Amino acid sequence: MSELLRxxxxxxxxxxxxxxxxxxxxxxxxxxxxxxxxLGASSALLVGMGxxxxxxxxxxxxxxxxxxxxxxVTILGPAYFELIVREFAPMMTALLAASRSAAATSAELGAMxxxxxxxxxxxxxxxxxxELVAPRLVASVLSMPALSVIGIATASxxxxxxVTYLFHADGWSFVDPRFIERGDVLCSFVKSVLCGAFxxxxxxxxxxxxxxxxxxxxxxxxxGVVGACMGCLVIDFLVAATFLVIGL
Amino acid sequence: xxLLRLGGAIGLVLARTVLHLPxxxxxxxxxxxxxxxxxxxxxxxGTGALIGSTVVxxxxxxxxxxxxRQYTGWAAGYALVWEFGPLLLGLMLAARIGxxxxxxxALLSVxxxxxxxxxxxxxxxxxxxxxxxxxxxISVTALSTxxxxxxxxxxxxxxxxxxxxxxxxxxxxxxxxxxxxxxxxGILKSLAFGTAIALVSTAVGLRATGGARGVGxxxxxxxxxxxxxxxxxxxxLTPVLMRVFGx
Numbered sequence: 222m223s224e225l226l227r228x229x230x231x232x233x234x235x236x237x238x239x240x241x242x243x244x245x246x247x248x249x250x251x252x253x254x255x256x257x258x259x260l261g262a263s264s265a266l267l268v269g270m271g272x273x274x275x276x277x278x279x280x281x282x283x284x285x286x287x288x289x290x291x292x293x294v295t296i297l298g299p300a301y302f303e304l305i306v307r308e309f310a311p312m313m314t315a316l317l318a319a320s321r322s323a324a325a326t327s328a329e330l331g332a333m334x335x336x337x338x339x340x341x342x343x344x345x346x347x348x349x350x351x352e353l354v355a356p357r358l359v360a361s362v363l364s365m366p367a368l369s370v371i372g373i374a375t376a377s378x379x380x381x382x383x384v385t386y387l388f389h390a391d392g393w394s395f396v397d398p399r400f401i402e403r404g405d406v407l408c409s410f411v412k413s414v415l416c417g418a419f420x421x422x423x424x425x426x427x428x429x430x431x432x433x434x435x436x437x438x439x440x441x442x443x444x445g446v447v448g449a450c451m452g453c454l455v456i457d458f459l460v461a462a463t464f465l466v467i468g469l
Numbered sequence: 470x471x472l473l474r475l476g477g478a479i480g481l482v483l484a485r486t487v488l489h490l491p492x493x494x495x496x497x498x499x500x501x502x503x504x505x506x507x508x509x510x511x512x513x514x515g516t517g518a519l520i521g522s523t524v525v526x527x528x529x530x531x532x533x534x535x536x537x538r539q540y541t542g543w544a545a546g547y548a549l550v551w552e553f554g555p556l557l558l559g560l561m562l563a564a565r566i567g568x569x570x571x572x573x574x575a576l577l578s579v580x581x582x583x584x585x586x587x588x589x590x591x592x593x594x595x596x597x598x599x600x601x602x603x604x605x606x607i608s609v610t611a612l613s614t615x616x617x618x619x620x621x622x623x624x625x626x627x628x629x630x631x632x633x634x635x636x637x638x639x640x641x642x643x644x645x646x647x648x649x650x651x652x653x654x655g656i657l658k659s660l661a662f663g664t665a666i667a668l669v670s671t672a673v674g675l676r677a678t679g680g681a682r683g684v685g686x687x688x689x690x691x692x693x694x695x696x697x698x699x700x701x702x703x704x705x706l707t708p709v710l711m712r713v714f715g716x
Binding site: 267270271274275277278279281282285286289300304307308312316317320321324325328329331332436438439440442443446447449450451454455457458461462465 | 512515516522527530531534535547548552560568569571572573575686692693696697700703704708
């Protein structure tokens with residue numbers, strides 16, 4: 222419990238310090254672009270592949286449910302499309318991107334911290350937070366919604382195709398935006414922005430905390446990825462509950 | 470090319486694990502079970518609670534829309550046992566077990582300790598690999614049942630609060646419409662995911678080269694590859710298991 226409080230406190234403090242260092246030192250456009258490639262663009266393949274598989278599995282669940290009770294799988298199509306947009310795609314995308322980018326971030330920062338390169342940066346009067354964390358935070362916040370769009374697109378297309386060709390029903394009902402409202406898109410967007418902000422922060426907290434030898438880098442990666450995945454689930458739940466309460 | 474090589478490495482690890490199974494080191498197995506299984510309990514319970522409440526939160530909207538509130542228990546339980554329970558638990562444990570296992574093995578092989586073990590005629594597969602693969606498969610399977618239990622309890626609770634659905638109605642539709650086959654499907658999926666996590670992370674960890682940086686990279690790529698293989702396995706197994714156990 223105290224561990225949980227300490228980690229969430231450290232994440233908040235790092236967030237505040239990152240914002241302050243961006244205001245003070247500015248943001249390196251070049252570094253942000255490099256990180257947007259490293260954290261965002263290189264996760265695109267993983268997200269696309271994962272969500273393609275996921276779309277097929279979701280339709281086989283829908284098909285099994287429909288066969289038992291509704292009768293026709295196409296009735297469930299619009300509802301499942303809304304669920305993909307609102308819930309599945311942002312959550313799964315965030316989890317996949319979390320495992321990839323949190324692992325990369327905490328491995329890199331952990332290795333730097335173990336080799337005392339962070340102290341070296343401080344000694345040469347550079348702010349390690351402005352140099353290392355700020356570009357990652359901005360890049361991840363910007364790229365996560367884009368990844369989420371890729372996730373929604375690949376999952377829906379593979380759902381539509383698999384319904385058409387595997388279950389021989391009208392697949393276009395799975396891309397029928399009948400139930401999609403402004404609230405769904407907003408909910409999806411808020412989820413991916415918050416997860417995008419949280420993932421590099423927790424990974425940096427765990428990376429900076431690595432001390433000792435190479436073993437602690439491995440520990441930092443484990444803790445960073447687990448924290449990022451768990452945090453994304455919590456954010457997902459909190460945002461879903463908030464949107465349900467305010468009725469969007 | 471890289472993928473092919475990794476596939477071959479995974480196949481080799483699997484084959485050697487099966488071959489070395491009779492010569493298993495019992496004490497290492499116990500240690501790995503404690504590390505992988507018992508120490509991941511809080512994670513499994515937390516994951517279960519979060520999935521359970523989120524699934525009901527989202528399914529509840531449709532339950533009201535279609536006027537099928539009394540089937541919420543079945544719909545939410547079905548989605549949980551077949552898909553979200555095994556998949557999310559698998560992703561979480563890929564991060565936890567996979568990264569730790571890969572980092573530990575990578576550290577040993579980067580420092581030449583694997584060769585050291587061979588040098589004093591101890592078989593690294595017998596002490597390091599077989600117990601971990603076995604422990605990971607057993608742990609993920611066992612933890613999946615815990616996750617299902619916690620998630621179903623939370624589904625009932627959050628259905629009571631958000632849909633004001635009485636607990637008895639929820640669990641009636643749950644127990645009437647879901648059978649042992651559904652549960653077996655979910656648990657078998659978790660078993661496959663657990664085995665995949667261990668095999669992938671072992672193969673990645675043993676191939677690590679290049680000092681301290683290599684250890685971090687091995688841990689990171691083990692997580693990514695385990696996640697990828699979990700999604701691929703999910704895709705391959707769902708139709709097969711549904712045909713065998715589906716109701």
